Amino acid sequence: MDPYVYIENDRAVEQPTAHTDGQNTPRGVFWRGGGIAPGFKIEDVLPTLTDRAIRIIRERAAKPSQPFFLYLALTAPHTPWVPKPEFQGKSKAGIYGDFVAQVDDTLGRVLRALDEAKLADNTLVVFTSDNGADWKPEDKEKFAHRANANWKGEKADIWDAVHRIPFIARWLGHIPAGAISDELGCLTDFMATAAEITGARLPKDAGEDSFNLFPALQGKKGKPIREAIVHHSSQGMFSIRQGDCKLELGLGSGGFSKPQHIELTPDGPQGQLYNIRNDPREADNVWLKHPDVVAKLTALWRSTSATAVQGPVSGAQARLLARCNWSWPGSNVGFRADSRQRDC
Secondary structure, eight states, X not given: OOOBOOEETTEESSOOOEEEOOEEOSTTOEEOOEEEOTTOOGGGHHHHHHHHHHHHHHHHTTXXXXXXXXXXXXXXXXXXXXXXXXXXXXXXXXXXXXXXXXXXHHHHHHHHHHHHXXXXXGOOEEEEOSSOOXXXXXXXHHOSOOTTTTOSSOTTSSSHHHHOOOEEEEOTTTSOTTOOOOOOOOGGGHHHHHHHHHTOOOOTTSOXXXXXXXXXXXXXXXXXXXXXXXXXXXXXXXXXXXXXXXXXXXXXXXXXSSOSOOOOOTTSOSSEEEETTTOTTOOOOOTTTOHHHHHXXXXXXXXXXXXXXXXXXXXXXXXXXXXXXXXXXXXOOEEOOSOOOOOO
């Protein structure tokens, strides 16, 4: 979205005095028209941010005892798909796959910078994503690549292709190499996890939807860290997951995939219920078979929405919550429940 500029601290590095018409072909090479800084090149954004991240790491090497937090928000593989020439044709999955290959190189460069700065032993690195890929049926027909593995749906949907994201962590001496955890987690858990690692004490009214995942990163086993989690689609459909059960409060994808919405019928299911362990592709809707599970998870979702608001709420916020039955302030709200439900 315009204006296309780099921001350093609270100032634009260069003013958007030029104009771009935008582009929308071929698929994935998309950006909107608008103001742009004369020196801003769309294809150079990812390398520029990577170079800056590496520079910061090298600067921190001079002060190894001083903690630092680096949030490197990658522009890839989101649109516009603009891999640099050295990555074009490398993936056999089109320009999207080539852009993913560039992401891999980016991560490698950051890890090498930490090694060279001798900061790797005392740095937790987390590589993750905010949602699943925009990989459509026609992309699957054209390429063997499966950006969302075999999960159902794509970016923006209520189905699991959207909400199962990569989460890779490295902290030498603290996280076992090659370990895999099936612990349920959410990006909101970063706050509580970071607080635990650094010894910070969060106020009681901060991070209510955040849980400490550090035991899972360490490979420790025990009771579930978070018993349930709420998901949300781009068009306003909610879902709640507890144990092996996932309840989706509507029919259809609620996002990009077709059908986006299916009209309800009096005798048919009013939503979707899946046993994710037995039915990971969400193919067998058991809503009508387990009304008790539907009732329990629906009540749990409603109670969470009702209690998600903390502190004073404006009249406009209250009306919005009442009209949409949304949680506040975000859609990915995690919470604890009293028991796990496995009979769906």
